[in-house]
Amino acid sequence: VVRRLDGLWTRVFLYGGVMARDSGGAPLLAVVSIRDVTEQEAFERQLAESEERFRIVADNTGQAIYEIELETGTSVWAGACREMFGYDPDALGAMAARQRLLHVPEADRDRVAETYARATDQGDTFHMEYPLVTREGREIVVQDSGIVLKERGRMYGVIQDVTENRRLVRELEAREESLSELTNVQQAILDALPAHIALLDEQGTIQYAV
DSSP: OEEOTTSOEEOEEEEEEEEEEOTTSOEEEEEEEEEEOHHHHHHHHHHHHHHHHHHHHHHHTTEEEEEEETTTOOEEEEESHHHHHSSOHHHHHHSOHHHHHTTSOHHHHHHHHHHHHHHHHHTOEEEEEEEEEOTTSOEEEEEEEEEEETTTTEEEEEEEEOHHHHHHHHHHHHHHHHHHHHHHHHHHHHHHSOOOOEEEOTTOOEEEEO
């Protein structure tokens, strides 16, 4: 930390080296560079605080978030990873991409891989839904959404377990189908009955019928 001429204190990064020495090894010439890192450190603090807020939201909404470096394939995970996949964030980060992909059933694996590849090539967003087998062998349905920022060399994504939502949708569709079938049966019965018309008085006595 140094004090500027205007009296303000600022953080700097100091680096340099000895360029020449005398015959006895004592330094004769040194070059030193000083760089103000105040704004950079403030930006890094804001970024860390933003990431922490995002992790808190992910933890409390049952979501898992991830960041993948495109060149190396290394990844960082946070959020409800253990609850959703059975792996903690560090374990997921230690896996290679192809190893994580093996948790997707074979019938859906190519589709998922192609979606990631297309978004990476185009630097685009992606949104997909697919089954996934957890560490315990339980199959769930997840919704995976994200974006590839090629200028940063990163992919950012959010995964959410939608298994229960899909189950409720299937139950609702099955009930609607059953109700539709019942309505059709009732209508068929009515259509098969002969038509009758009756005229009743106030006491309910039939006055006219055909």
